[in-house]
Amino acid sequence: MALLKALRKEKGVITANTFQCRGFGLQLRRKYMGKRQTAGYSVRVVTVVVQAEQADDLFEYIFYQVNFDHPCPGLIYQGDLLAATPYTLPAGVQEEKGE
């Protein structure tokens, strides 16, 4: 996924996850020509866990990366975690094919 790739390559973030889910909202309905899709629309959620001092910078980075400054369905939010363990990759992990 483009955002995860950009986060890793440009910001060095390896603690991001994504999953597919159903989304509901007015802007989504507008994007799909106003048709009401009762089952919702297929959307992606990305969660990013980072150090508190990096958070504001990444919030802004993601906002512009996903074009939230233009008409576009979606929302970004930021909250505090009470605790987290550090995560690092072992040395020599190869990039996935196509990256």
Next chain:
Amino acid sequence: MMTRAGHTITLLTDVRLITCIVQRGLGDIIVNAAQEAGAQGATIFYAKGSGVRERLGILGVAVEVEKEVVNIVVSSEQLETVFNNIYLAGQLDTPGMGFMYVSPLEKAATYIPEELVAQLEKLDRLDKQHREDSS
């Protein structure tokens, strides 16, 4: 507001995240209840639950192990109305139907049309003025 190279991010700072976990198939009822109460959007994803299921019903089959998790971001002002509406619509007072919780959020942002930002700023100014006048 955050500004970068002529662009501005309008930050929503008085927001909360409602997370509601219900049996599979009931997520849409929760979303409808939230939207009726004024919530703008929601996301639903599937999850597998575990807990007291084994102790409920015959052979533990009474409560679906497949769950739907509903996430809804609302303003603090809307929180109580949306929370209550979801609680009633989801029958969360019935054992095994599900539960929900609210998390504080530091900030949120999305695309907001300029005319709407102008309206919100005007309302904010009027609100501040009203508070100053009354104090």
